[in-house]
Amino acid sequence: MCQECKRRGLTTKGSIVHHIVEAREDLTMFWSADNLECICPACHNAEHPERSGGVKKSKPRSSVVKFYANSER
Template identity: 65%
Template sequence: MISRDLGLCQECLRRDVIRKGSIVHHKVEARDDLSLFWDVDNLELACVACHNKEHPERSGGEKKKRTRVNTVKFYANNE
């Protein structure tokens, strides 16, 4: 994965900036879809600044808003 991304931050490259990447980032977070955790196509190299923008809670900022998935809960009755 690091060799595939040539050691460069992929988010910076999308903005035409060349910066060394040092963190492997999941495009789709593991808590959203655990089946993609080891999927190489879901991983990209990111620099610390870009990774902190994606995860502000790790650098002391507010957590990103999570989209709520509609769920139906079933409860047993006493009958």
């Protein structure tokens, strides 16, 4: 069953194992079962439009604030 369709209340047969966190983002998650989900071809094409000739999705930028210690006390 496609997990993406299931989240939207639909029932669709899933036939593709999809990495939730892409391998190029975090290779340590590649074989993790928690990082895999079954999805249908339509949802997989929506997740990866660049593979079917479309434009690559932009990734949301995360707001990371770094704090550095100074020498003052």
